[in-house]
Amino acid sequence: MVSQVLTPDSAFSRAIYKEIRPAIPRAIWPVEALRATFTPTPDGLALIASFDGLPANYAALAAQIVFKAKVDMVLVSPVAALASAVVYRRRWRDTFLYALLPVLFAIPLMAPLGDGAMRISFFLFALNSLALLFAHGLLLQARSRLLDGRFLAEIPTPGLRIKVPQGTPVHHQG
Numbered sequence: 001m002v003s004q005v006l007t008p009d010s011a012f013s014r015a016i017y018k019e020i021r022p023a024i025p026r027a028i029w030p031v032e033a034l035r036a037t038f039t040p041t042p043d044g045l046a047l048i049a050s051f052d053g054l055p056a057n058y059a060a061l062a063a064q065i066v067f068k069a070k071v072d073m074v075l076v077s078p079v080a081a082l083a084s085a086v087v088y089r090r091r092w093r094d095t096f097l098y099a100l101l102p103v104l105f106a107i108p109l110m111a112p113l114g115d116g117a118m119r120i121s122f123f124l125f126a127l128n129s130l131a132l133l134f135a136h137g138l139l140l141q142a143r144s145r146l147l148d149g150r151f152l153a154e155i156p157t158p159g160l161r162i163k164v165p166q167g168t169p170v171h172h173q174g
Contacts, residue, residue: 004078004151004152005151005152005153005154006078006151006152006153006154008154008155008156009156010153011076012073012076012078012153013153013154013155014156015072015073015076016036016049016066016153016155017156017157019065019066019069019073020061020065020066020155021158023061023062023065024054024058024061024062026158028054028055028058029054029157029158030054030157031157032053032157033154033155033156034051034053034054034154034155034156034157035051035052035053035152035153035154035155036049036050036051036052036062036152036153036154036155037050037150037151037152038050038077038150038151038152039147040074040077040079040082040083040146040147040149040150042086042143042146043086043087043090044074044079044082044084044085044086044087044143044146045071045074045083045087046067046069046070046071046073046074047066047069047073047074047077048063048067049062049063049066049067050063051063051155077151078149079146079149079151082142082145082146082149083146085145085146086139086142086143086146089135089138089142090139092135092138092139093135093136093138093139095135096128096131096132096135099128100125100128100132103121103124103128104125106121106124106125107121107122107125109121
């Protein structure tokens with residue numbers, strides 16, 4: 001499912017153009033805007049691109065350049081908020097995951113201190129396990145929404161005139 005199509009004058013399309021332009025000779029570029037499909041990776045830290053209108057070797061090179069740009073491209077993409085949610089939820093899931101083993105090993109260590117201490121550590125283990133399951137469920141939902149955030153972008157080509165949004169400051173040096 002493609003959620004939206006970005007025009008050549010969008011900030012994302014211009015950022016992609018700046019990344020891939022040095023690697024692709026001018027003669028290879030199509031006359032009209034270059035169409036590309038972008039899918040975020042499940043971890044939300046990179047974009048997988050598929051370019052239409054370029055020869056296969058240059059399309060693969062452009063896709064590799066976009067993938068290597070990692071977070072820089074994700075931050076200007078329309079899926080930035082979804083990717084941020086995945087990273088945030090993964091952080092919470094990992095917190096509960098890394099707390100699980102120390103709490104598990106605390107149960108038998110608390111037995112010499114008394115029955116109450118052992119029960120408290122078991123209760124903390126059970127509570128942490130529930131929090132881990134809940135956090136993992138939220139992470140799976142966030143990843144699902146992120147992967148549904150596939151989008152198309154029309155990348156400007158050399159010589160293609162694009163409209164710059166009104167209100168953009170123009171700096172003159174004098």
